[in-house]
Amino acid sequence: MRxxxxxxxxxxxxxxxxxxxxxxxxxxxxxxxxxxxxxLCLDCxxxxxxxxxxxxxxxxxxxxxxxxxxxxxRIVLHRVTAERAxxxxxxxxxxxxxxxxIVFGFQGxxxxxxxxxxxxxxxxxxxxxxRRGYDVWGLDFRWPNVPADTSDLEFIDSWGIQQDAxxxxxxxxxxRVSRLLSGNGLAPMHLLGYSxxxxxxxxxxxxxxxxxxxxRQVAGFIPLDAVFKAGTPELRGRACENVAAxxxxxxxxxxxxxxxxxxxAGTLAxxxxxGPSPVFPGLSNRQASLIIGARPSETGFHLVGGTFGANGLxxxxxxxxxxxxxxxxxxxxxxxxxxxxxxASRIACDEEDVPWDDHLADVRVPVFYVGxxxxxxxxxxxxxxxxxxxxxxxxxxxxxxxxxNAFDFGHLDVLTGTDAExxxxxxxxxxxxxxxxxxx
Numbered sequence: 247m248r249x250x251x252x253x254x255x256x257x258x259x260x261x262x263x264x265x266x267x268x269x270x271x272x273x274x275x276x277x278x279x280x281x282x283x284x285x286l287c288l289d290c291x292x293x294x295x296x297x298x299x300x301x302x303x304x305x306x307x308x309x310x311x312x313x314x315x316x317x318x319x320r321i322v323l324h325r326v327t328a329e330r331a332x333x334x335x336x337x338x339x340x341x342x343x344x345x346x347x348i349v350f351g352f353q354g355x356x357x358x359x360x361x362x363x364x365x366x367x368x369x370x371x372x373x374x375x376x377r378r379g380y381d382v383w384g385l386d387f388r389w390p391n392v393p394a395d396t397s398d399l400e401f402i403d404s405w406g407i408q409q410d411a412x413x414x415x416x417x418x419x420x421x422r423v424s425r426l427l428s429g430n431g432l433a434p435m436h437l438l439g440y441s442x443x444x445x446x447x448x449x450x451x452x453x454x455x456x457x458x459x460x461x462r463q464v465a466g467f468i469p470l471d472a473v474f475k476a477g478t479p480e481l482r483g484r485a486c487e488n489v490a491a492x493x494x495x496x497x498x499x500x501x502x503x504x505x506x507x508x509x510x511a512g513t514l515a516x517x518x519x520x521g522p523s524p525v526f527p528g529l530s531n532r533q534a535s536l537i538i539g540a541r542p543s544e545t546g547f548h549l550v551g552g553t554f555g556a557n558g559l560x561x562x563x564x565x566x567x568x569x570x571x572x573x574x575x576x577x578x579x580x581x582x583x584x585x586x587x588x589x590a591s592r593i594a595c596d597e598e599d600v601p602w603d604d605h606l607a608d609v610r611v612p613v614f615y616v617g618x619x620x621x622x623x624x625x626x627x628x629x630x631x632x633x634x635x636x637x638x639x640x641x642x643x644x645x646x647x648x649x650x651n652a653f654d655f656g657h658l659d660v661l662t663g664t665d666a667e668x669x670x671x672x673x674x675x676x677x678x679x680x681x682x683x684x685x686x
Contacts, residue, residue, distance in 0.1 A: 294309050295308070295309045296309065297333060299332075300326060300357070300360060300367075301360065301373065303328060303377065304327065304328055304329075304373060304377065305326075305329050305332070306325070306326050306357070307326075308323065308324050308325075309322070309323050311323055311417070313416060316401055318388060318391070318392050318396075319388065320391070321385050321387060321413050321416070321417060322351070322352070322385060322391065323383070323385055323417055323421065324352045324383065324384045324386070325383050325424070326372045326373065326376045326382040326383075327339065327381050327382065328377075337428065338431075339379060339380060340379070340381065340433075340436075340682065340683055341381045341382075341421065341422070341430065341433070341435040341436070341683070342382055343384060343421060343435045343436070343437050344356050344371070344383070344438050344439075344443075345385065345414060345438070345439040345446060345447055346387070346440060346442075346443050347440045347441025347443045348441055348505075348582055349389070349390055349505045349508070349578045349579040349580070349581070349582050350390065350574075350578055350579065351386040351391065351579060352372075352384040352386050353577065354574070354577025355440060355577075355661065356371045356382075356384060357370045357372050358570075358573070358577055358662065359570075360373065361573065362569075362570060362573040364567065364569050364570060364573065368667075369570075369667070371661060371666075371671055372384070374667060374675075375675065375678075378675055380678070381425060383417075383421040383435070385414070385417040387414075387443075388409075390579035391579065392579070392580060392581050393580065394580035394581075399581065400499075400501060402501045402502055402581065402585070403501045403583075403584075403585055404585065405583040405585055406588070407445070407586050407590065408449070408601075408602070410449070410586060411446055411602070414446055414450050415454070418435065418437070418463045419463065421435065422463060433683050433684070434462060434463050434464055434683055434684070435464065435465060436465050436466040436467070436468065436678060436681070437450075437451075437464045437467050437468070438467075438468040438674070439468070439470065439472055440470040441471060441472055442472070442586070443470075443472070444469035444472020445472055445590055447464075447467060447469060447472070448474040448602075448603075448606070448629060449474075449593075449602040450464070451464060451611065452602055452604065452605045452606055452608075453602075453605070455605045455608035455634075456605055464611055465612075465681070465684055466611050466683065467609075467611055467612070468613075468615075468616060468674060468677070469613070469616075470616050471616065471617045471618050471621040471657050471660055472626060473590075473622050473625075473626045473629075474626075474629040475594060475603060475606075475629045476594040476596065476625075476628070477625045477626070477627075477629075478625060481545075481625065482594060482595055482596055485593075486591070486595040486597060488588075488595075489588065489591045492584055492587055492588040492591060495584060496584055496588065501583065501585070502583055503582040503587070504580065505578055505579065508578035510524070510525065511523070511525045511535050511538055511575055512535060512574070512575025512576045513576060514531035514534075514535075515536075515572045516569065516572045518531055532568075533559055535568075536552060536559075536560035536568075538575070539552065539566075539571055539656075539658070540552025540560040540656075542620075542652035545623075547620070547621060547622065548620055548652065548656045548657065549656050549657050549659075550563050550565065550566045550571055550656045550657075550658050550659050550662065550663075551563065551565045551654055551656045551659055553653070554653070564645075565645065565655055565656070565663040565665065566662040566663050566664065567664065570662055571662065574658070589602070603632075606629070606632045606634075607632065607634045609633045609635060612635060612637040612638075612681050613630050613633060613635050613638045613639070614638075614639045614641070615627040615630050615638070615639070615640045615641070616640075616641045616642075616643075616660070616670060616673065617642045618643050618654070618657055618659060619642055619643060619651045619654040619655055620651050620657070621655075621659075621660070623651060624640070637681075639677065641673055643655045643660065643669050655669070
């Protein structure tokens with residue numbers, strides 16, 4: 247009997263997939279019932295899922311999903327949850343879906359403390375939420391898992407924001423179907439998008455707003471220090487300059503930003519902090535790691551807030567432990583697709599018509615923008631003013647006096663900071679509890 251019940255549920259799920267993966271009205275259904283059962287059912291003994299005991303009270307599941315014909319056309323679906331027994335997640339838990347940014351995948355972004363013995367496992371956002379009764383899901387987009395030794399990268403040229411939004415929609419569908427099969431219903435999920443993941447989230451919601459309500463998958467949206475539309479003429483001007491520079495790089499055969507030096511920098515800063523840096527010649531390994539994290543851009547943006555000496559070189563970190571920062575660097579992937587960066591700059595430049603912002607006024611889900619004064623600041627909340635939602639909240643974390651954003655709480659401090667739980671995660675948890683998931 248159980249087998250036939252699963253088959254009935256999966257048949258309904260196939261209909262859901264066929265609709266929800268066509269958010270832009272161009273995507274063909276990609277799953278059949280056999281594939282759904284193989285991929286998504288924890289209780290079907292299908293062998294698709296990998297399980298690890300993450301902490302004493304939580305399990306981490308992951309499964310690779312093939313989403314195209316190429317060798318690297320795959321995403322990874324993740325789940326962090328409490329269980330009633332191994333392989334049996336707790337039921338009736340609200341779901342939240344986390345989308346990572348730049349070159350750090352789901353584990354590097356949302357589970358980083360579990361890979362580092364120097365801090366408590368609870369210092370990861372996914373663990374924090376799962377221990378407070380949430381069924382936490384997420385994905386790796388395609389790019390974090392492309393090996394650093396891949397020589398021919400031309401295939402990445404097509405990896406833009408449309409593909410990322412499509413993959414996010416597929417992952418949301420897979421998560422919801424799996425939740426249904428493990429007793430958590432088919433309710434829409436709240437979506438948290440960090441950095442680039444928030445930008446992709448905006449693009450996805452822009453398209454999903456055109457679907458019939460029963461096919462919409464997102465109940466509420468938390469852009470975490472994420473930029474989409476530019477809120478000032480200065481930022482739009484920078485975005486337009488980036489469009490020209492990236493187009494030139496792509497036409498010259500450069501398809502990625504290469505971040506393969508990040509794990510090396512973190513490892514050397516840990517093992518030989520005073521040794522000469524091969525990443526930044528003339529600096530020590532420790533100085534190189536601190537430069538990567540704390541050096542502010544022209545706008546003051548930086549990853550982790552730092553302290554600086556009279557010579558302008560960083561001397562330490564303010565909000566994240568240095569050893570934890572070095573460990574975090576070790577979780578970086580090698581490549582970031584330039585096509586996605588080009589699309590992002592085109593959206594922000596706003597000088598040409600692109601499809602990813604046409605329906606922002608139709609997005610009516612509740613939104614909670616959380617930013618960092620040393621990251622994308624209040625200006626990144628501008629996009630929320632373009633939405634149709636009448637339920638928008640904003641929180642920008644600042645720990646220093648006005649005018650010191652170049653040293654303030656940074657873009658990654660929202661995930662790794664010693665006080666991130668109190669300053670960032672608890673307000674997110676409060677918002678989630680005040681906004682139970684329902685279809686909008």
